[in-house]
Amino acid sequence: MAHGATDIAKPQSEKVIAMLKRHGMTVQWKETPGGHSWSNWRDYLRDFAPLLFRSVQP
DSSP, X not given: OEEETTOTTHHHHHHXXXXXHHTTOOOOOEXXXXXXXXXXXXXXXXXXXXXXXXXXXX
């Protein structure tokens, strides 16, 4: 998960992160400068998309 420091979705993101951690899940997240903008989304997608296709070892 990721959100900008001034993102309108930041409070909800923080709630989801906290809930996932309460349920014992490992969460990767980062906060970047800026808000809810295409430039942030583009950077997040660039970082996240390769994770969808990596091989998971048992």
